[in-house]
Amino acid sequence: MNTKFSGRLPWPSPPNALALALSARKARGLPILDFSSSNPTRVSLDRNGGAVLDALLSEANLVYSPEPQGLAASREALARDMGRRHPGRAARPEDLFLCASTSEAYGWLFKLLCEPGDAVLVPKPGYPLFDYLAGLEAVEARAYRLSYAHPAGWRVDLDALEDGLKKGRARAIVLINPNNPTGSYIARGEREAILGLAERYGVALIVDEVFLGFQVEGQGEGRAPSGGPGFLGEESVPCFVLDGLSKLAGLPQMKLGWIAASGPRALMDEARGRLEIIADTYLSASAPAMNALPSWLALSDAFGRALGDRLRANLASLRSSLEYPGSPHRVLRCEGGWTALIESPRLQGEEEMAISMLEEEGLSLHPGYYFDMEREAYFASSLILEPAAFGACAAAYRSWFDRALATS
16 A cells, blocks of 8 residues: 655654663563653652542532533632632633643644744743644744743743744744743843743743743742742733643643633634634543532642652752862753753763763663753752652762763
8 A cells, every 4th residue: 555644743753872771671570760751640748638539529520511612510629729820810710721630732723823834933942842733733843942041040042033934934932931941930120021922922821831830949030930930810911821631730741731821802702702603523521520610729839839849859859969169060041841951961862872871871862862952061959859869860970970080
């Protein structure tokens, strides 16, 4: 047969050398220190499992009541919770769309906003999933730059952002607030400038705020406060804010995310109508998750406080381990989120170094090129690890460099 497949995704897509080395180590049954684990269900976090499961025991789950935007009672509970978390900038239930995940939310919004061949602007460094999410919708993921200056932190390169808009066919600016993996919040000055660009070029904002409430370091001048207003309820331009249970409550397996839509009334009436059709086509949010949502939201505060304490303690531990007098390492400023970036000497290519650390120390971690860092060598560490495991990973990292630098 001469069957042809879509060109939306690159193929073949072979695993890289680091992935192959990790698979080989697992196959040999050798121990692995995973410095990159971001799965909240695997790092000894207390999410009050009994209460989580109790919330699923509802007779309402035996009834199928399809509502395109998600069950009304669930959206009402979510709207109340948003009002509590973000005083003065809450969403209305009719502005909310429940879906299976933020990844699905991106797909819906790319369908809403883009024709095939259009572009969305995404941050660089950033999460590599965007190339796939955009590609599946036949949309270009066009990068704009984040720049770093130590110790002030990361900033959006507004000139690069406008250059991306000037190239044409841009339909949305994607903001991650705070960004993953840089941990940088959108500064107040950046916010106003970005809103101005969006209005001038007629593009929407898609703002991923799944890490918004997880402040780690004190934020620099002009930065938004942890758990602050973010972009929820922004009315000057079409704005779609994303969040979900994966990070908010540490429940990625429950598969429930949401979109909060806001903007100029004349545009948003149509946008909500079109988005309702998209949501109705998929009806992907499950009844058990939606019915349990009010209870899980009530549990999320305790989870967030406990995890926040761990994030800050692990970052302090990392700085203590790697930023000693005369150290060749630097931990980049991390305002929020679950990841810290480490800058270290480039003794080889990042992938070669990562493979060597895996083979010699059993340490598995993500090199900076995974996130399109501009230069080498950077490595990402997950701050959600259990503290003892985190300390062991940091010690292995330092040990490899101490030995490598001594023989170089």
